[in-house]
Amino acid sequence: MITLNHYLALGGLLFCIGLFGALAKRNAIAVLMGIELMLNAVNINLVAFNHFLAPAQVTGQIFAIFVIVVAAAEVAVGLALVLNIYRRRLESNVDDLDWLKW
Numbered sequence: 001m002i003t004l005n006h007y008l009a010l011g012g013l014l015f016c017i018g019l020f021g022a023l024a025k026r027n028a029i030a031v032l033m034g035i036e037l038m039l040n041a042v043n044i045n046l047v048a049f050n051h052f053l054a055p056a057q058v059t060g061q062i063f064a065i066f067v068i069v070v071a072a073a074e075v076a077v078g079l080a081l082v083l084n085i086y087r088r089r090l091e092s093n094v095d096d097l098d099w100l101k102w
Helices: 004-024 028-053 059-089
Strands: none
Touching: 004 028, 028 059
């Protein structure tokens, strides 16, 4: 039988993998993929808490839908920025993006 702890462990593992991907990678696309993994881990935890703590309500699913909408907007804006930067500099290395540093 799968319990809440199994879902929380899966969410925590996905969040750690996403955090590692967002912090360790140099490619901007890989950083965005790590952020998406972290958001999906949060969605798993939201739905699992809702299922086990208040199954009659749908608050966890509603919050998960809001997170999915924010993630879609983040991907659209992030990919537009990455494509624009790649067109100007012909690379997408995050370490070289130092335009705002003095």
